[in-house]
Amino acid sequence: MSPTRYPVSPARRRRVAAALASVAAVALAGSLAACAPPTSGSAAADTLTLGMVGNTKDEQQPYSTQNSVSSQAIYHQLYDGLTRFDAEGAVQYALAESMTPNDAHDVWTVHLREGVKLHNGDEFVADDVIDSLRYMLDPENAFAPSTQLSFIDPDGLKRVDDYTVEMTLNEPYGPVPDAFADDRMAMRSVRGASVDEPVGTGPFMLDAFTAGQQATLTRFGDYWGAQPKFERLTVQFFQEQPAITNALRGGQIDVAYSVPFTDVETLGAEDGITVLASDSASYLLVEMNTAIEPFNDPRVREAMRLIVDREQIRDNAYGGYATVANDFIGNNTACAPPEVPQRTQDLERAKQLLAEAGAQDLSVELVTDAAFPGMMETGQLIAQQAAEAGVTIEVRKLDVATFLNRWREWPFLIGFTSNPYLVTATNHFLPGGEENATNFDDAEYNAIAEKLYASTDPDEQCGYVAELQAIEHERGGDIVPTYSQVVTAYRDRVVGLQEDLYGRAAYQFGGVSLAG
Template identity: 35%
Template sequence: MDLDRAAASSGLTREELLKRAAVGGAVIVAGGSLVRSAQGAPAGLAASTPKRGGTFRIGVSGGSAKDFIDGQNIVTRPDQARIVTGWETLVVFDSQFKLKFDGLAEEITPNKKGTVWTIRVRPGIEFHNGKTLGAADVKYSLTRLVNKKLGLFGGAALSSVDPKQIKIMDKRTIRATLKKPDGTILDALGQYIAGIVPVGYSPTAVGKANPNIGTGPYMLKSFTPGQQSVHVRNPNYWRTGQPYFDQVVIIDFPDDTARVNALLGGQIDAMTDVPPAQVAVVNGHSGTKVLESPSAAWTPICMRVDAAPFTDVRVRQAMRLIANRPQMVAQALSGHGKIGNDLYAPFDESYAKSLPQRQQDIEKAKSLLKAAGQENLTVDLQSTNGALGMNEGAQVFAQQAKAAGVTVNVKILDSGAFYGDQYLKWPMSTDFWGSRNYLSQVAAGSLPTAPYNETHWPADKKFIALYNQAVVTTDRKKQAEIMFEMQKMEYDTGGYIIWGFSTLLDGYSSKVQGLKQGDKGVLPMNAFGHGYRTIWFA
């Protein structure tokens, strides 16, 4: 449906439709279709009236001396926790994983073909140094995001943006001409790793900006990689009344037990990734609770399709048949999650639900391994405590593999070693991903150009051709058909064992207010309190 037809069907003029899209919580996507954000908020936790003050201390899983802070890139959980303090996106995903105009953009609209996008930012927003956000900053941010030399996570889904075809129209408006029509642009711009940075921000390196500034609710005061960072309230923040804390301190806690003990002992006010076995302990302790949020977060076991023995598709298929997914969710997540089917992006409306749920089949796995000449196979599985389910899932899988005559040696590394020079090169490893729609996830992890393609997929060019076709298809039904074919290819011959989707388990002190039950979790703690601005102390 083009914009004129969309306007006619809703009884509005074209101009009125665009205006409502910009200010009324609706989104214009490529092709002109109108998608409304979810109305109303889920039932919240008992909350007091917001008030200012205090230092909020959060313990985050993982981290190492290689931690960094960059407005457009992350690797580990502490990186995630820090990026949301200071950087914001043009559009956002709401609590039900729907796109919403509640970010820096006042308007984002395409032409009829979806090849030219006009972006206009809100007036009067300032960076931490007092500079007013403008069109030049948006142009610079998009250009930096797609800079292949930097390899930024936030730019993976924006490959259709031509940095040479971004024109400044006025102080607040840019017009970007794409290399091809792209119906995923808004999805990409809404990801928390697509932050808007000022002109001149760290142009040649990741995490080297000085000053390290954005438009977000908190300003960076100090940072010791592998230990902690301190962020102070932005006095000129554009959202009236927010944020509430005077200061936010983000502390690395690679050890689960130490993190839980710090929460129970009052040394921190909240924590990410409560071990499932400790949920009852945290809930049973006076003054602490666990927030459970449904999530599309996944901690796959990754097999490199171009590294022995996984170059043989029969070996990959056998490994998938070894996995007893219900048992993995029950044991690795203590039941706090949903069973996976070797496919990601279950929040996407085009998720391939019709594909048969894969079941454990040890005899067939043995047969496949024998046919591949890999009986009594021994493999190393590298893992780290980067997110809930990585180590636990690896260990349960290793136990299950014994029944098929396969020895899986789980090698648990510290975060610095796992995410060091060998990262993305391990023949077999775990990893973690957050919630994304399907095509955005493909761009981030399942293309040769993806920044985090740990399985080195795809094995042929058909998948790439289908992806290129899907992103330019604005007819949702036709696009869904293409996406199904892509998912079927991954389901049949891919390199991921996606055994489950974890419920986000966040521990918090009862004095922390503003958290919500029922949010679909993109990141922990209701997206880290939307940059720690929507939570406060009672």
């Protein structure tokens, strides 16, 4: 079966010409230098340092109970999946060479790429696939995205030969290659290794890792795919985004993951720094927990959506690096959007709905880990807009670990999504989905989703997607104000970074080299 291609509007790479604002980065640069190990001149010349917000709960084994972008960046270096998304959103085969269903689409045969080496020199084989899948699907392991693979029967996994796996499914399922393309569906081997320190096939091998602080990696010379053209990678973790920008300015890091939009113009004007802006299917969501008061009342959810001035968020939180959205997950599908009206700010109608729901004096806390640019700014703008409707919103920033530990318990939070719709719907809107922070459970939505995942016809799938998006727009738990771009900034010694639809431009290193 052919993998699915998702369209992407032209991404653009640019330097931004603007007046340079002076920044006091000396103290932060010093603190970074103190936490980094000493490096010889020759080693530094062949080492790329990436800066991003870290999580003290991250693990080096890929099946974490949490889901943070810092962990995904590490997994992307150490492991591969059976399939993967390319930079433009196409699903490509990776460790698998093909995935073929029977006529009923309830048994799939996976043929593996031959000759793929693990980091310990052994060959990656069918037993590794079966062991990886059974671990992911075991409820005792609490692997967060396991619902994405719930169509697989763990007892129906069969080794045909070293390079062939037969998967018997619990029910017919159409988009199997798409489900495996998520970075978190990594394959690994525990033959001669431990579950906590498994062996991967990725472009880098792990030398050392301290969660929330630093990871050091060395290029894997026998990697089967596109090789990085530098020898070592250091991932430096920070607590806050502004510190990353300052470290880039000071030369302590080479690449800054997803820089604040307020810094784009000044960074783009600085000598020696390039700004890469990608149109993206990665964007934030303001999520209302539909299982608890006050957001179990659809009138309150509708009022909160009517409070939002989307153009102001686009312009002020993202500096124009975004487009206005319409309260459904929408720019990550090849399908046409549903025929629903564009929601705009209507404070009077919002007040009326709140009064009808007995929530005219509503006061709520909005939590975020601010791990992505625009999160705090969006929260603060919504709080200001809500005040005009008599609603009090207190925006509170948490560390990543605390935020994720109570992921599905917060009444009101700012989250993030980054996947095609066929994957997102499973995780984000269906009962038990690991990203379902809104606790959305809608009988009509669930029934249509079941039809979607049983279908293999693209036109039929698009019809179901439009119905699902219309339900999200009408009574879902998400406020989706904008679809933002993802902005990566890097020193000019880094050559070859490319735009990426799923927010990975800062840590996809195939073909990337270091100059000078």
